[in-house]
Amino acid sequence: MSIAAKTHKPWRSIDKTVLMQQLIVHLGTPFLAMFITINTGFSGYSGFLVVWFFLHLVTASLLGKFGKRKRAVSDSLFEVLSTAAVIAFLLFVISVLEPVFQLGLENFQVHHLFEDAKDTGVDTSLDIGGLGHALLGTLMTVGLATLFSLPIGILAALYVTEVRGVLTPFVRFFVQAMSGVPSIIAGLFAYAVLIASGILTYSGFVAAIALSILMLPTVARTAEEVLKLVPDDLRSAALALGGTQWRAVRMVVLPAARSGLVTAAILGIARVIGETAPLLLTAFGNREYNLNPLEGPIATLPTYIFQQFLLGTENDVRRAWVAAFVLLVLVGIVFSLARVVSSRFKQA
Amino acid sequence: MDNVSAYEVPTTEAVVTGREEVTRMESAPIAMEARNVNVWFNDHHVLQNVNLEFPQNSVTALIGPSGCGKSTFIRTLNRMHELLPGAKLGGEVILDGSDIYTPGVDPVGIRLKVGMVFQKPNPFPSMSIGENVISGLRLSRKKISNKSDVMEEALTKAGLWKEVKDRLNVSAGSLSGGQQQRLCIARSLVLHPEILLMDEPCSALDPGSTRKIEETMMELKESMTIIIVTHNMQQALRVSDHTAFFLAEDGKPGEVVESGPTVELFHNPRDSRTDDYVHGRFG
Numbered sequence: 256m257s258i259a260a261k262t263h264k265p266w267r268s269i270d271k272t273v274l275m276q277q278l279i280v281h282l283g284t285p286f287l288a289m290f291i292t293i294n295t296g297f298s299g300y301s302g303f304l305v306v307w308f309f310l311h312l313v314t315a316s317l318l319g320k321f322g323k324r325k326r327a328v329s330d331s332l333f334e335v336l337s338t339a340a341v342i343a344f345l346l347f348v349i350s351v352l353e354p355v356f357q358l359g360l361e362n363f364q365v366h367h368l369f370e371d372a373k374d375t376g377v378d379t380s381l382d383i384g385g386l387g388h389a390l391l392g393t394l395m396t397v398g399l400a401t402l403f404s405l406p407i408g409i410l411a412a413l414y415v416t417e418v419r420g421v422l423t424p425f426v427r428f429f430v431q432a433m434s435g436v437p438s439i440i441a442g443l444f445a446y447a448v449l450i451a452s453g454i455l456t457y458s459g460f461v462a463a464i465a466l467s468i469l470m471l472p473t474v475a476r477t478a479e480e481v482l483k484l485v486p487d488d489l490r491s492a493a494l495a496l497g498g499t500q501w502r503a504v505r506m507v508v509l510p511a512a513r514s515g516l517v518t519a520a521i522l523g524i525a526r527v528i529g530e531t532a533p534l535l536l537t538a539f540g541n542r543e544y545n546l547n548p549l550e551g552p553i554a555t556l557p558t559y560i561f562q563q564f565l566l567g568t569e570n571d572v573r574r575a576w577v578a579a580f581v582l583l584v585l586v587g588i589v590f591s592l593a594r595v596v597s598s599r600f601k602q603a
Numbered sequence: 604m605d606n607v608s609a610y611e612v613p614t615t616e617a618v619v620t621g622r623e624e625v626t627r628m629e630s631a632p633i634a635m636e637a638r639n640v641n642v643w644f645n646d647h648h649v650l651q652n653v654n655l656e657f658p659q660n661s662v663t664a665l666i667g668p669s670g671c672g673k674s675t676f677i678r679t680l681n682r683m684h685e686l687l688p689g690a691k692l693g694g695e696v697i698l699d700g701s702d703i704y705t706p707g708v709d710p711v712g713i714r715l716k717v718g719m720v721f722q723k724p725n726p727f728p729s730m731s732i733g734e735n736v737i738s739g740l741r742l743s744r745k746k747i748s749n750k751s752d753v754m755e756e757a758l759t760k761a762g763l764w765k766e767v768k769d770r771l772n773v774s775a776g777s778l779s780g781g782q783q784q785r786l787c788i789a790r791s792l793v794l795h796p797e798i799l800l801m802d803e804p805c806s807a808l809d810p811g812s813t814r815k816i817e818e819t820m821m822e823l824k825e826s827m828t829i830i831i832v833t834h835n836m837q838q839a840l841r842v843s844d845h846t847a848f849f850l851a852e853d854g855k856p857g858e859v860v861e862s863g864p865t866v867e868l869f870h871n872p873r874d875s876r877t878d879d880y881v882h883g884r885f886g
Contacts, residue, residue, distance in 0.1 A: 488725040492787070495683060495719040497711050497794060498742030506742055510729030 280318050284310045359580020362573040373543040378568035386578050388544045389559035395548050396555055397528055399463035400470055405520050408474030416482040417504055434472035441468040442533025459548030462538035470523040477522050481515025514597035521593035528586060531557035556582045634659040634828035635798055641693035642675055649675055651856040655847055662829040664839035667849030672857030673832045677800050681717035682710040715743055718796035722803040724783035726775035733771035735786055739794045761789035762819045781812020801831040817842050836881055840869055848877045
């Protein structure tokens, strides 16, 4: 009898009893649930789901307690509940994304990305015009807002982590308080200070300022967190090598936190890219391309979506779905880019 | 009670030659001197009346149990101490004839003269090996005349040149712990310090890397003065000419119990606490 000849994968082997018990729980409960829904007051699809969920909860817990693979009831309950939560979460996300992708892709045409809406009236066919002006407007306003809030946010974070000046608690407090500012208030502020007072007109610039107010706390807080992760040893080493604090920050601390700072920027962008309310008050909206962010109303994807939905005709609602789809893809691209960029920094 | 010592006792011969060398050393000029150094963190008195002289071109080891203030003391010698929150200081540290704590003295200038190597190897992660070597010059805004010569000289002195000469552009994170520590030494050497402080430089390293760093120290002391904090008494015996024994007794600030030529302190200590510590009976 040879001993070594037979290879096998002990972790793969399935115990028949365990398999049977699992089958009963996972396949038996839906049948039982169906039986209960048909024969009792519970009705319909949702009734079935509720009954099934509770039946499964009970049987899976019992199986955990008395079945072949024993575990504590609390452990198996926890497992079933957390799995249910994950499924609920995924259902939620998918049910949001599904109509956007379905209706968006159904109506999307490539020329939508480049043409503006100056030739489209109410309920014009989707073969004419597009949302290029809104796409460009979003890129411009969000880009400008990033340009404003990234340096300020990082400097504020540096004040808290490196300078540690007397104002540190106040900076922390205000950053925290600012992250609770409703976006419409930021819009109203920019409108009242810059537009109503007659200093500027509706423009991408004012919109960018309103968005910066919303972006700043996100950028500052994230930057603070990543700067805190830079080991103190590196700061000490830089100072011991005769660096001034600013040189040490610029040459050592900031480069060490590079990938995290990219994340801070991305989170800031994600915070504002879908904002609508402040843009209605500051950028207003436009039917055609406006390449000058300093002057004149400018269209953005969120305001475009809002205005198309308000028109309410079949073709206009479809345009809104297309814009929603484009916005979602844009967000996806920004996030993937951030992933790639920050992982590349980490390797370096 | 078992009196077997924790380390190998050098032969009488070694003791004698050691003493001869010490006599020569004692006549050497003093590179740095601590006078009545006292340290507090807020109201907590952690070091009391430390008086030590560090002769030129010698290695001085600071030994003592954890928490006795050795690392705190070493940080007072290049003005890194003041960067810690709540730090206070009394006394003087004399370098080149004047107190480095005289008002108006630029701490950056002091740190250029008094280099430091830390306990954990800490090369800058965003820089390549070569960039790490010359980072001190860039941090202190000094002119870099010939990059590759500077790199080669410092890395050779630190005993790392042969291992890294073909990959100066590679990230410093790819080096082993021991190589990283030698890179950190090279990084300090570029600034040509008069004094090199080493805060337990080998505590995170394997014996092979430790040996290489010790060899490097023996070569470096030809051109500078080295002060090393170590928990390893064999290391103190191997590398140092002078030793100071720090101790903080229950609830009291740390002080220097005894200092002097290493061989004497280890084999003929004046204080019974030193005797107990160097023979591994506590600590």
